[in-house]
Amino acid sequence: MTIVFVNIIGKILLAIFILTVIGGLLRSCSSPLKNIFTVHQKSNKSVVIGFFNGVNTTEKQTQKNVKYLKDSFADIKKPIQYEYFYNYTDGLVNYNLEVFEQRMAEQPLLHNHYELLFDIMDEGGPIISSTIKDIPAAAGAIASLIETSHVLKITYLTNEIAGKNRSVKTSQVYREHLDKAKKFNKEGKRLIFLAHSQGNLFANKLYESLPKQTQKETVVIHVAPASQIKHGGHVLADKDYVISVLNITGNVFPISVKIPDADSRPPGLNGKIDNLGHGFVEIYINKELGTYRQIRKYLNLALSD
Amino acid sequence: MNFQKIKEWLKLNKDVVNAIASLLIFLFVLTGWEVYKFFKIASMFESDIKKNAYSQTLDRSTDVAGPDINHNGIRDDIDKYIETQAKIEDWNDLQIKAVQQDAKATQVTLTINSQNKKASDDASEGTKKSINCIFKQFNQKPPPSSFEIEKLTVNTKTRWIAYSAYNSSRSGSVGSMDDKDDDCVR
Numbered sequence: 119m120t121i122v123f124v125n126i127i128g129k130i131l132l133a134i135f136i137l138t139v140i141g142g143l144l145r146s147c148s149s150p151l152k153n154i155f156t157v158h159q160k161s162n163k164s165v166v167i168g169f170f171n172g173v174n175t176t177e178k179q180t181q182k183n184v185k186y187l188k189d190s191f192a193d194i195k196k197p198i199q200y201e202y203f204y205n206y207t208d209g210l211v212n213y214n215l216e217v218f219e220q221r222m223a224e225q226p227l228l229h230n231h232y233e234l235l236f237d238i239m240d241e242g243g244p245i246i247s248s249t250i251k252d253i254p255a256a257a258g259a260i261a262s263l264i265e266t267s268h269v270l271k272i273t274y275l276t277n278e279i280a281g282k283n284r285s286v287k288t289s290q291v292y293r294e295h296l297d298k299a300k301k302f303n304k305e306g307k308r309l310i311f312l313a314h315s316q317g318n319l320f321a322n323k324l325y326e327s328l329p330k331q332t333q334k335e336t337v338v339i340h341v342a343p344a345s346q347i348k349h350g351g352h353v354l355a356d357k358d359y360v361i362s363v364l365n366i367t368g369n370v371f372p373i374s375v376k377i378p379d380a381d382s383r384p385p386g387l388n389g390k391i392d393n394l395g396h397g398f399v400e401i402y403i404n405k406e407l408g409t410y411r412q413i414r415k416y417l418n419l420a421l422s423d
Numbered sequence: 424m425n426f427q428k429i430k431e432w433l434k435l436n437k438d439v440v441n442a443i444a445s446l447l448i449f450l451f452v453l454t455g456w457e458v459y460k461f462f463k464i465a466s467m468f469e470s471d472i473k474k475n476a477y478s479q480t481l482d483r484s485t486d487v488a489g490p491d492i493n494h495n496g497i498r499d500d501i502d503k504y505i506e507t508q509a510k511i512e513d514w515n516d517l518q519i520k521a522v523q524q525d526a527k528a529t530q531v532t533l534t535i536n537s538q539n540k541k542a543s544d545d546a547s548e549g550t551k552k553s554i555n556c557i558f559k560q561f562n563q564k565p566p567p568s569s570f571e572i573e574k575l576t577v578n579t580k581t582r583w584i585a586y587s588a589y590n591s592s593r594s595g596s597v598g599s600m601d602d603k604d605d606d607c608v609r
Contacts, residue, residue: 294595
């Protein structure tokens with residue numbers, strides 16, 4: 119009885135030994151089997167979704183957008199770390215400030231009402247509506263400011279695409295983004311870039327600066343891209359009036375999805391409707407619209423890679 | 424004669440009569456509820472229009488910080504806005520606290536020396552926590568009015584310049600939006 123028992127234990131130990139040796143050989147050999155093993159390792163890496171914001175966005179608004187982004191993908195079971203790669207368009211904000219100050223000199227009713235500037239740069243919003251209710255005579259001046267702000271935005275984006283807005287500060291932003299991306303990579307995390315509008319220029323630059331091996335593992339999803347280069351799938355709504363204007367001045371990517379007209383469009387997660395069809399939360403991650411479904415398709419693909 | 428007949432019919436069809444009466448009571452209550460809701464919404468809209476007079480009541484003094492008589496870190500006019508909005512939208516105490524935390528965090532971004540990296544990082548952490556807290560207290564669906572505070576705080580040229588300098592100092596930063604237990608200040 120004892121002999122039989124010892125015999126069985128011996129065979130089990132021998133089997134464990136043989137399996138350990140085979141496993142070790144597979145890990146160390148340079149055969150195609152090694153590649154299979156490596157791919158498997160990659161798919162188990164934890165994921166970081168990096169969001170790149172568009173123009174005229176404060177850091178606080180970017181944080182809020184990422185919160186909505188996280189919320190809209192809350193049903194994904196895989197653990198995902200949401201990060202924002204922030205960029206601020208000082209130049210454009212300063213232009214808007216200058217124009218606003220000049221116009222206010224002509225329209226004393228609006229004197230020092232700088233809270234309007236956010237909505238003017240967004241080309242609509244509750245502060246504008248309430249100010250017009252309070253000061254109806256200011257409606258014309260506000261409309262004119264919105265028009266000017268729109269032109270400034272388009273000019274800025276056109277120059278940005280052409281690479282004319284580069285400054286020491288821009289290079290510094292690129293460097294800081296790259297340092298952080300490398301850090302994530304070092305921690306064994308896989309990167310998925312989700313870039314909106316001007317953020318695409320920053321995402322592209324970061325992607326191009328990554329080491330080749332990291333590039334292979336990184337996925338870029340271009341949302342309303344204000345860029346002429348892309349490294350992954352793109353999503354662009356037919357009624358995105360910011361990017362469609364850019365299409366006249368510089369080549370941008372073709373429309374990928376149709377959305378309803380502004381008056382029949384459901385509000386986004388933040389309860390707001392964007393008449394320009396360009397807002398990240400109002401349009402692109404609005405679960406009722408095809409734009410969200412397209413982003414989701416690219417994301418699912420990236421996550422199952 | 425007719426009355427007698429009706430009485431007899433009612434007696435015979437007691438169950439039907441009861442069912443119709445119940446249905447009528449149900450419809451009456453439902454209509455009453457809808458009418459109540461209509462007036463509540465209408466009154467909210469009315470208050471909303473009144474509330475919108477804030478463009479006339481915002482502090483437009485020349486300094487960045489503005490008046491804060493009760494020293495709670497929130498400008499007095501913004502305090503007033505939160506108080507009014509909380510009544511209009513029926514926020515509970517935790518929701519009011521979350522919005523106040525956000526107002527305070529926004530005020531900090533304007534008043535720090537944005538060239539000081541540590542101060543700038545701390546201020547950014549402050550807005551991150553306050554946003555997480557607002558989402559938490561409003562069950563992931565914060566009302567748009569809770570996010571108007573940023574615009575109302577940055578309401579003069581001096582404040583815009585200060586806020587722009589802060590955001591410029593943040594350009595290039597990478598931050599996480601993961602929820603933490605201590606997001607809401609106690």
